[in-house]
Amino acid sequence: MAEPILRLxxxxxxxxxxxxxxxxxxxxxxxxxxxxxxxxxxGKTTLIHEVxxxxxxxxxxxxxxxxxxxxxxxxxxxxxxxxRSFQITSVVPAFTALxxxxxxxxxxxxxxxxxxxxxxxxxxxxxxxxxxxxxxxLDGRAHVPAGAMSHGEKRQLxxxxxxxxxxxxxxxxxxxxxxxPEETERxxxxxxxLKARYTxxxxxxxxxxxxxxxxxISVLVYGRVVATGAPDAIRASAEVRxxxxxxxxxxxxxxxxxx
Amino acid sequence: MRALRAEAPALVLLGLLAVxxxxxxxxxxxxxxxxxxMILAMAAVxxxxxxxxxxxxxxxHAAMMGFGAYAVVILDDARIVEAWIVLPAAIAAAALFAxxxxxxxxxxxxxxxxxxxxxxxxxxxxxxxxxxxxxxxxGYTMYSRTEVFGTRLLEDRLAFHYVCLGALAATxxxxxxxxxxxxxxxLRAAKGNPMRAxxxxxxxxxxxxxxxxIAGAIxxxxxxxxxxxxxxxxxxxxxWQRSGELLFMVILGGLAxxxxxxxxxxxxxxxxxxLSHVWEHWRILFGAGLVLLVLFAPQxxxxxxxxxxxxxxxxxxxxxxxxxxx
Numbered sequence: 001m002a003e004p005i006l007r008l009x010x011x012x013x014x015x016x017x018x019x020x021x022x023x024x025x026x027x028x029x030x031x032x033x034x035x036x037x038x039x040x041x042x043g044k045t046t047l048i049h050e051v052x053x054x055x056x057x058x059x060x061x062x063x064x065x066x067x068x069x070x071x072x073x074x075x076x077x078x079x080x081x082x083x084r085s086f087q088i089t090s091v092v093p094a095f096t097a098l099x100x101x102x103x104x105x106x107x108x109x110x111x112x113x114x115x116x117x118x119x120x121x122x123x124x125x126x127x128x129x130x131x132x133x134x135x136x137x138l139d140g141r142a143h144v145p146a147g148a149m150s151h152g153e154k155r156q157l158x159x160x161x162x163x164x165x166x167x168x169x170x171x172x173x174x175x176x177x178x179x180x181p182e183e184t185e186r187x188x189x190x191x192x193x194l195k196a197r198y199t200x201x202x203x204x205x206x207x208x209x210x211x212x213x214x215x216x217i218s219v220l221v222y223g224r225v226v227a228t229g230a231p232d233a234i235r236a237s238a239e240v241r242x243x244x245x246x247x248x249x250x251x252x253x254x255x256x257x258x259x
Numbered sequence: 260m261r262a263l264r265a266e267a268p269a270l271v272l273l274g275l276l277a278v279x280x281x282x283x284x285x286x287x288x289x290x291x292x293x294x295x296x297m298i299l300a301m302a303a304v305x306x307x308x309x310x311x312x313x314x315x316x317x318x319x320h321a322a323m324m325g326f327g328a329y330a331v332v333i334l335d336d337a338r339i340v341e342a343w344i345v346l347p348a349a350i351a352a353a354a355l356f357a358x359x360x361x362x363x364x365x366x367x368x369x370x371x372x373x374x375x376x377x378x379x380x381x382x383x384x385x386x387x388x389x390x391x392x393x394x395x396x397x398g399y400t401m402y403s404r405t406e407v408f409g410t411r412l413l414e415d416r417l418a419f420h421y422v423c424l425g426a427l428a429a430t431x432x433x434x435x436x437x438x439x440x441x442x443x444x445x446l447r448a449a450k451g452n453p454m455r456a457x458x459x460x461x462x463x464x465x466x467x468x469x470x471x472x473i474a475g476a477i478x479x480x481x482x483x484x485x486x487x488x489x490x491x492x493x494x495x496x497x498x499w500q501r502s503g504e505l506l507f508m509v510i511l512g513g514l515a516x517x518x519x520x521x522x523x524x525x526x527x528x529x530x531x532x533x534l535s536h537v538w539e540h541w542r543i544l545f546g547a548g549l550v551l552l553v554l555f556a557p558q559x560x561x562x563x564x565x566x567x568x569x570x571x572x573x574x575x576x577x578x579x580x581x582x583x584x585x
Contacts, residue, residue, distance in 0.1 A: 052458065078460035090458070092451040100455075103448050106441055107460035113469070118439040125441075165459050 003066065005030045005169055005199050006051070011060035013046060013223075020046045021057065022223035028169070033191075033200045035210045038220035039243075044203045045087055047220065048173045051201070052084040053077045065168060079107065081168030085161075087177055087203075089154045093147030097138055097157050100146050101129035104164035132164035133157075136190050152183030159190060163198075170200045176209055188212065211235070219243060268561060269431055269518035272525070276424050280417060290416045291488070292532055297423040298484045300524035301430045303508040305477035307520035308434045310509055312443060313470045314450035315365070318373050319380030320505045323475045325387060325497030326353040327482020332399045332492045336392070342407045349483035350476045356383070357475025358468070365467045380502055387494035398493025405487055413487050423484055427521065430477055434517050437473065446470055511552065513559025522560050 004027035013021040020043040028034045036044050049055045051062060053074035062070045069077050078084075083104075091100050102125040106112055109124060119125060133139045136156040141149065146157055155175060162170055175191065176184050188209050194200065195213065204210050210217065211231050218228040221243040227234060234240055279293060302324050309315040327349035334345050360379040367375055393399045404413040413419050437443050449456040449463035456463055486492045495501070504527065512523025530548070534541035556563050 054454075073462060074457045075460050075462040078458055084458055086454070086458075090452060090455045092448045092455055094451045095448065099444070103444055103456070103461075104459040106444065112441045112445050112461065112466070114441040115443075116436050116440055118436070119441045119444045120439065122441075161455070161459060 002030055004028055005065055006201070007063040008051070009061040009063065011050060011057045011062065013050060013055065013057045019223045021050060024223070024225050026218055026225060026228070028199060028201055030199050032215040033195055033202055033213050035202045035204060035214035035217045036220055037204065037210055037217060042220040043223040044220055045173055048084065048171050048203055052082060052171055078165060082171065083162040083165045083167030083169070084171035085158045085173055085175055087173040089151070089158055091146040091154055091157050091161065094145065096143050096145055097133060097149070098126065098129055098142040100157060101132045101160050101164040102126055104161045105129050108165055129164055132160040135163055135193070136160045152179050152186065155179055155183070155187060156190065168199065170198050172200060173203050174205060176204060176206045184209070265516070268516070269521060272518060272521050273424065273428050280420055287416060290420050292528065294420055294423045294488045296525050296528035297427045298481050298488060299505065299508065299528060300521045301427045302478050302481040303505050303520035303524040304430050304434055304517050305474040306505050307509045307514065307517050308438065309470060309474045311514035312438050312450065313446045313467050315467060315471065316373050316506070317376040318499060318502050318506060319376035320478055321499070321501035322380040322383040322497050323353045323357060323478025324482035324485055325383055326356045327479035328486040328492045328496050329387060329393070330479070331405065331483055331486040332393050332401065335401045340403065340406050341409070342405045345405050346480065346483050350479040353479025353482060354472050354476040357472045361468050361471035361475070365464060365471060377499055380497065380499055384494055384497040384499070387497050394493070396494060398491055401486065401490045404490060419488070426480065426484060431517055431521065442466060442469070507549065511549065511559055513561035515558055515562055519559050519561035526560055
């Protein structure tokens with residue numbers, strides 16, 4: 001069996017007396033889409049923050065591609081191939097879509113302590129940036145300022161930025177959050193297109209999307225992983241239904257319907 | 260074509276400064292005033308690189324000019340007056356000060372950054388007042404202007420005018436190139452969305468620090484020219500009021516491009532001069548005018564034509580977010 005690309009070992013994070021991440025251990029295998037689901041406040045975003053380096057866990061270890069990254073900064077982890085998107089869209093509003101993606105290309109290709117040559121005309125940056133934009137269907141909007149884009153387009157752009165870093169692992173924090181029905185469909189299509197080529201950790205509330213995309217699902221409740229398994233096993237698990245408390249028949253039953 | 264149009268305001272301003280001596284402003288006092296304005300514009304452009312480009316609002320930029328000016332004085336006292344020694348020394352002194360203080364200041368952000376740059380500026384100010392060998396509080400009058408290859412080039416008012424203009428143009432070209440480069444892109448990204456910059460792999464700190472040192476070095480060069488323009492250096496050159504004035508020039512001119520700082524500095528110096536002849540208590544008018552401008556022209560003087568054009572075309576149109584230096 002292949003080595004996991006990401007291993008979380010006994011990760012714990014407390015805010016005051018509240019264990020937001022409670023002894024979480026998780027393996028992400030190369031090539032899989034590993035979804036993390038759970039009710040609001042289960043600690044999903046905190047977990048993503050810990051893996052990407054925004055916040056430091058109190059204890060436990062994070063191994064990425066066999067390397068202990070627990071104490072590395074977010075930029076260092078990004079340069080090792082850990083790319084992420086944010087629950088609340090995070091792009092550089094004053095930059096065009098192309099420049100947003102080119103910034104990400106720049107992070108992995110050569111020194112950025114270059115002071116005289118205009119970056120906007122560097123083909124070595126713009127080429128891969130356009131490829132990333134094309135992968136999410138934004139190549140026609142390359143020269144639009146990100147701040148002037150629609151919400152759905154910004155979500156696509158954020159994916160393109162993550163792709164432009166040539167990541168070994170994509171951490172996607174609710175990529176569908178706030179998107180309308182049409183935008184959601186388009187975004188699911190884009191994510192499905194990435195499936196074969198990227199390893200993805202997907203935090204998402206949209207259960208239809210999760211069950212359509214995920215190879216494996218981990219269920220997080222009050223900071224604990226209560227179950228990890230294939231979508232069918234998760235859907236059938238009584239423990240998972242119980243964990244969702246009153247919500248049990250809402251998201252999972254919906255997802256159980258053929259789609 | 261589009262690129263050229265973006266550069267037009269700066270080119271017009273620099274062109275105007277080049278021909279002003281031949282448009283009846285060749286008098287001694289006018290050239291003195293213009294030189295002062297151009298030197299301050301140089302420092303303001305560097306400050307604009309920090310404020311508009313990197314989001315670093317420094318209230319200690321006068322200290323950079325002060326280090327440059329005091330380097331001239333200290334070498335003058337030692338009878339070292341050759342520009343090719345004095346100028347690099349002035350630049351190096353200011354850059355070193357920027358490096359040491361920036362290394363600490365850039366660990367903070369927002370209001371804390373403003374306060375810490377102010378604190379470092381005041382430290383430099385009080386150090387200058389204690390330099391008894393160089394006039395202390397009273398300042399130091401230079402024996403003569405700095406020589407260029409042994410010639411008294413800088414003594415000639417018209418030549419000095421063009422030296423200042425050349426320095427201002429070079430500063431603008433340099434800062435523009437820096438902002439458009441890979442380095443500048445990281446700087447602008449870290450200003451627009453620091454979390455995004457980090458998430459793709461950039462730690463903003465070294466980029467901001469280098470920008471701070473670049474701005475400091477330019478401030479040092481401006482200080483070198485300022486000392487030569489007045490042939491006199493005093494601690495007041497490092498005062499926080501001067502830092503505030505520089506910051507005001509940048510905001511007055513507008514942050515949408517580096518030319519705003521040139522426009523702001525010219526307007527500031529010329530209006531100041533004109534008002535002070537009109538009324539003894541001119542500062543009241545000056546202050547009121549600045550407040551009104553900030554209230555009604557938030558994009559500064561350089562944004563005024565666009566603002567007026569939009570206002571005429573469609574009065575009730577919602578504001579479009581400006582793209583900053585991007």
